[in-house]
């Protein structure tokens with residue numbers, strides 16, 4: 001992604017507000033969801049994360065191996081898997097890219113979309129892993145899927161939402177090869193947003209014209225896994241969801257579910273979510289995979305810390321900078337967020 005104050009601010013006029021009810025789960029259900037955390041799966045050397053923590057520059061065989069790993073994960077879960085393959089011109093010639101789109105139940109018309117990019121930055125001078133950028137975010141998404149999958153099955157008493165499902169997008173080609181710019185960055189997101197804009201979708205239960213209309217909100221995770229992260233509230237249209245995240249963090253803290261993470265000064269951080277950031281409602285300041293969707297009217301929740309981690313785009317962005325407690329906390333926060341958004345209850349009331 002790119003820090004830039006130069007993007008214009010005209011995007012906001014076309015953003016529709018999502019209006020829906022959002023039911024908070026009782027504390028007993030929160031505690032149950034938290035039990036799905038398997039620290040081994042979320043550890044940097046663990047079975048889920050380790051295959052992601054490798055160089056995976058777009059167009060390389062290592063990138064394809066990571067792609068196959070992600071695809072296999074979702075095929076094993078029985079989700080619908082789709083590859084959006086294309087070639088594009090880069091400063092180093094034509095390259096092949098492939099976005100991965102996985103959907104829990106593609107027959108449902110509306111989607112909570114969670115996304116991260118799986119490519120890593122090209123760096124000729126040293127091995128760049130991109131643990132925060134964005135191996136750990138990809139792993140957190142895969143973990144949300146594997147921990148909620150049983151509850152999401154059709155006909156499940158846990159999941160009564162008939163028209164809404166969860167979709168995940170693993171973007172390729174987020175990183176610039178040479179210098180961040182309109183034609184050298186977010187290759188995958190640019191391709192997919194344009195493709196979906198020109199798609200035609202009809203559904204008996206929802207009026208919509210294309211696949212972008214199926215996206216109730218695009219939640220983009222980036223640069224996650226280091227301590228002291230502070231997330232600004234970038235968009236008015238999704239501010240209510242930002243405050244839901246603050247509420248989830250508070251409720252999980254009150255249940256002593258979140259692990260303690262110390263700040264650089266040794267104090268316990270109260271919140272990862274900062275509603276008083278100077279970047280409040282200034283989503284245009286940071287370019288990332290969400291931009292081609294934002295400009296086409298999709299609601300965006302951008303989960304990227306500001307300031308960026310100190311290891312951003314340098315050799316320190318590897319497994320050593322990742323804090324296990326932070327990863328576990330983020331995993332349970334976003335797992336709870338997805339469950340509440342989808343009206344998924346691990347302990348449903350039988351009388352309903």
Ligand SMILES: [Zn+2]
Nearest residue numbers: 001121133175
């Ligand atoms: Zn990056």
